[in-house]
Amino acid sequence: MIVKSKGIVLGYMKYGDTSIIARIFTEEGGYGSYIVNSIRSQKSKKSIGHFQPFTILDLVLYVKETRDLQRISEFKSHYPLHHIHQDLVKGSITLFLTEVFSKLLQSEQSPNPELFVFAEDAIKSFDQLTEGVGNFHLQFLLKLGPFLGYAIDDIDNLFSSTDRLPPTNENHEIMDALMKESYGYEVKMTRDSRSLMLDSILLYYQHHAHISKPKSLEVLRSVLN
Template sequence: MIVKSKGIVLSYMKYGDTSIIARIFTEDQGYGSYIVNSIRSQKSKKSIGYFQPFTMLDLVLYVKETRDLQRISEFKSHHPLHHIHQDLIKSTITLFLTEVFSKLLQSEQSPNPELYNFAEESIKTFDGLKTRVENFHLQFLLKVGPFLGYAIDDIDNLFSSTDKLAPSHENHGVMDLLMKEPYGYEIKMAREDRASMLDTILEYYEHHAHISKPKSLEVLRSVLN
């Protein structure tokens, strides 16, 4: 059947001589893999740039329930991004988040419109932030939990599932701010504390969602440092 849906690109890999397989989180179908034919061909009328991480697209999909790999018939930009792919810090955070988000979405192969709306609005906000972007990945991973069924709504629950010691009173307050305040809110913390908090969040998801440590973690740390 033919399905029209919005979608958020997470990654892609080359397929054959001219095509790609894109991993996309769609509003109507959930998370899935899609073939995009001839996008790498010299004769292609559209750029592979449409499939950069976090790009938001309007899609026409060919969907067969008996097939794991679906096809994209048509696509166009849904909401252009102006800064995420041009700014080194933002692009590195994006690379890291799309890797972790893809791992968390493995079980989301059915529609989850609330999660989709959260992700779309978060990306739009991130693209527009001019300052205070260094905490975005922490806030995103804390805020996305409830949409995936992981109740990271209490700091003590977060630490009780990891090998980390309970945070100091000061860092407890910082984590609470990261959870509750909007993106871009000024939350001051030392570089070492930011790295430690990210380790705690990742350990939580490793324990509950059984995801592996992201390969892009060291790249993220190198750029933020």
């Protein structure tokens, strides 16, 4: 069956001598893995750069329901990203978020159009951000919850279901603003406060979605600090 869909690339691994297996969240099918044949060949007319994290593509997929691993027949850029892959801070945040997002999407094997629109809009906003860049990952993860069925509609929910102590009043207000304000919200906070907030958010998802600790976490912290 041929399926046309937009997709958000979350990463890839080498497959064989010239191909890759890409992890992609698609609008029509949810999260899945797809073979891209001969993309690493010297004769390939398409660049492997299309499969950098958070790239948004227009896809033609060859889907066979009896297979876990599907194939990409055609692809092209849907929305060119101009800054995410050229900026060190944005690139580090992207690698971290695609790792966490991939873990959370393991259960999203069916379409979730509202979640796709949320992620697509967030990526487009992130690419254009000039302020509040260092807070984007916090905002994204705070805003993400409801689309996955985790009702983070109040910051207290982050702490009531885990063993972490509630934040200070100042940090509580900052986290509440990060969740409710648009991307690019600029607020000054200490390195320790930012780490505490991120730890709290990750612990919430680890508790409810049973995800493991992101391998890219320490890299992100070293770049932001």
